[in-house]
Amino acid sequence: MKIGVAAENRPLEKRVILQPDELRPIARRHEVLVERGAGLGVGIMDWEYEVAGCKVVPRDKVYAANLVVRIKEPKPGEIKLMRPHCIMMSMMHLRCEPELEANLRRQKVIAIPLENIKDPFGKRLVEAVLESGRIGMEYGFKLWGKDPARAMVKIMGYGNMSRGAIQAAARKLARVEVLNRKQFLQMERHLPGTDILVDAVNRPFRRDVEKEQPFVTRKMLELLRRGSVIVDLVSNPERHAPVETMRPTFLSEPFYVLGGIYHTSLWGWPAMDPINISRRYSMQVAPLVKAFADRGLNDAPGPVKKAVIRLDKGEKVV
Amino acid sequence: MIFNILKGNSLKIGIAAERRPAEKRVVLLPQQLRRLAGRHRVMVEKGAGQGIGIDDHAYKAAGVRPVDRERVYAADLIVRITAPNEEEFRLMRPGSTVMCMLHLRARPRLAALFRKYRINSIALEEIRDVFGERMVEALHQTGYLGMNKAFDLWQGDPEKAVVKIMGYGHVAWGAIQAAARKFARVIVLNKREITQMDKYLSGTDILVNALNWPYNLRGRVILVKRRMLRRLKKGSVILDLIANPEGQSPIETCRPTTLENISYEVDGTIHACCWGWPGLDPVNISRRYSIQIGPILKQIADKGLGKMPANVRGAYTEAAK
DSSP states (O other), X not given: OEEEEOOOOSTTOOOOSOOHHHHHHHHTTSEEEEETTTTXXXXXXXHHHHHTTOEEEOHHHHHTSSEEEOSSOOOHHHHHTSOTTOEEEEOOXXXXXXXXXXXXXXXXXXXXXXXXXXXXXXXXXSOOHHHHHHHHHHHHHHHHOSOGGGOEEEEEOOSHHHHHHHHHXXXXXXXXXXXXXXXXXXXXXXXXXXXXXXXOOOOOOOSOGGGSOOSBOGGGGGGSOTTOEEEESSOOOTTTSSBTTOOOBBTTBOEEEETTEEEEOBSSGGGGSHHHHHHHHHHHHHHHHHHHHHHTTTTOOHHHHHHOBOGGGTOOOO | OHHHHHHTSOOEEEEOOOOSTTOXXXXXXXXXXXXHHHHSEEEEETTTTGGGTOOHHHHXXXXXEEXXXXXXXXXXXXXXXXXXXXXXXXXXXXXXEEEEOOOGGGOHHHHHHHHHTTOEEEEGGGOXXXXXXXSSOOHHHHHHHHHHHHHHHHOSOGGGOEEEEEOOSHHHHHHHHHHHHTTXXXXXXXXXXXXXXXXXXXXXXXXXXXXXXXXXXXXXXXXXXXXXXXXXXXXXEEEESSOOSTTXXXXXXOXXXXXXXXXXXXXXXXXXXXXXXXXXXXXXXXXXXXXXXXXXXXXXXXXXXXXXXXXXXXXXXXXXX
């Protein structure tokens, strides 16, 4: 099978999905095509891929492979380079991205969203959720700027994302309180005394969000001391955040100050720690790619097979 | 026979029943054994699955032979969840292997039994994936089940409870989720705060110990002393999720209890320190372990005990010849 390893090409994005160490055993049986400069952001030179048995090629060759692998979803121009009935394996979050779905469908691409590959217990096999929480929390401490051991950290939500934040905060000896769903509705009681507020509430995408009352309104910011920090780990689309004044930020400008309060809501927290995250993804994705390539689409291992969406045959996204 | 094991052709595998009081779990379900039984001689102890409603016929249908206890322990590889007792050790043949939860560093007497009877061991808790995470575990479930039990024992309205949790690993995580879902106030105590428990006990309704307490501190450093219990209201609960062997908990008044008799009272404070919290949900936990252990066992059996995969070899201790 021809496997294309695409470069991530968002501004300031440094990660790469697969590294030479993990590609070596795959390249023994398959033709692995790596996009030129794909690993540069995390310090991997093209020749390191070549030594591992891969071919370094320009972009159009990568996207012409049978299976194209990358972290972030491809852009429209890149999808046009793909051949019909070939496979795209990347993070997709198709339910929030109808346009991406339409583009893939038009090109007759088979989609394997990485976030849908799960073990028998429903746990994602390719993820950096805990790490996202840790990275976001650490960035929050950085913005706050004082001794973390003196911080009062309140964390809204108790999913896996929150777990990373709790661990990171407790390790730095901060005081940690976890807020539950009823407490979200009384934030005016919980904001005073908070130095860093972390939003880790994973809520389903809602259409009529306009009518909803955010948990933390613009007015409530006055209850926080100046220089306090609000970290949004979920990086909700604009107006979807439980904090009224929060909007997504990007690597080029990860935070902004409003009413004396630092706001940060990075779209894709893992990108802030490219080296560790790339290594993690590579170790998680490589065995899946290998099994998939060795056995083909029909005999693919269960977790991968279940994630396949045959957009080329008109299958719907659920 | 021995020749067969070395070549990895066919292995005699015995699935043992658990034998703690009120323990209902079983380590492997018929579903996960079917493929294994196609290539190896797999036996199950009669009645092993009864606790969770799986009878011997279901095993038989999967190609697994229900046999007497003696035959199970005479196998090349014996699999169960909890460690065997001395009586069961006597049934084993020297040089055979037991795969179960061991925690040998905390249990020198158990380690001595393995040496005495010259039995090899594979510690389920030491089998790790490439990230160093345990592959066979119910850590989150331990915290979750334990926390819900603590609310039962506390008897008050969970929404009014102040829950303080020592630790922030996998087990603590389960407790945090269970408490937050019941709308309790949840405070996570960090490494500095757990050394000032005099200060943090006041106002606590449920104190949770979820610390993976380092071996070198066990029995030496006590974080919650008996006299500190005065700071708790009558009827408060101390939940010890890591119910180490006797005398190793960082809470002075905690000693391991069993599923049958989960809690006891000291100075007006209820203590719950079950050894084997996952036993509270035998059906789901058995299924979980079975799904986790099935593929690992198949790999071991197919390759033979002499050629175990690297992550299993790290969990393997060979008895001295």
